[in-house]
Amino acid sequence: MADDIQHHTLSVLVENKAGVLSRVAGLFARRGFNIYSLAVAPTDDDRFSRITIVVDVTSASLEQVTKQLNKLINVVKISELDPRDSVERELMLVTVRSGPDRRGQIVDLVHIFDGRILDVGHDELTITLEGHPEQLDDLEDLLRVYGIVAIQRTGRVALPKLDTSPTPLRSVS
Template sequence: MSGHHTLSVLVENKAGVLARVAQLFSRRGYNIYSLAVAPTDDDRFSRITIVVDVESSPLEQITKQLFKLINVVKISELAPDQAVERELMLLTVTASPDARSQVIELVQVFNGTIVDVGHDQLTVMLAGQPVKLDDFEDLMRAYGIVELQRTGRVALPRLERQAPRLRSVKGKAG
């Protein structure tokens, strides 16, 4: 994941906005690594969380070009250590009777949920940090992954840790 950056893009909730964003990326030769879109609490706006492959182009140019889209209202770059990032995965894994208990054990270790059970397959839901999903995916590979779907990450800026009073004192001193 080095060379990837997360952009949180607040856009007007209007027809065709996602097409404009996606088209800008392809037109300018940037790569999208993952993309998640959903309305915000204010139904006039949606938030698009884009993970970009920055090796394809400087991040600054991507954000400037994005900001030129009329429907883009705000862009925040979320550096990994300054953001809370989560992703959801659905994964169907082969779990024949003799392996089933091992799989269930691993699901429990990762705080996953079994959402569907078949004759010799299980479907698991797992939400968490993207890297945790990567680990789980690696472990399941040994049993045979039948299908896998990840949502792409969503992110919000990390909150201030210091108490407000301490912060304001520091602000005055500094």
């Protein structure tokens, strides 16, 4: 899974224009860089979108990836998000086999993880969990023994951590 040493998260602000995602994906392909996960969404400014890319840095130096990305005309800004200085979230939908005898155990697990049951079938459950990607990994591992029928993860999104040190008091003379 996303080992933080081999994977880095890039937050890429791009112009919201047709074909931009294809340019970014095409660049990775032709330069031989690997994408671990990718998430795209509009920003509050409708001229721009944000692409969050988790890059496999065993395939190329992060510096080359960033520099080559920057050459795309539609790429406006790239920030590297160090996992230690950012908040990261991912969403997972998973359908798991749950015969009547096991349903209770699965519901317990979902509650422990603060997930939710989205859909209930005769012998299947669809569960959603939003959280840190590692949390999602854990739940996925635990559910595997029951039999995962389908799973869909969004790829991580991230923002820089905020400054927590208090605003220094102004000295009163």
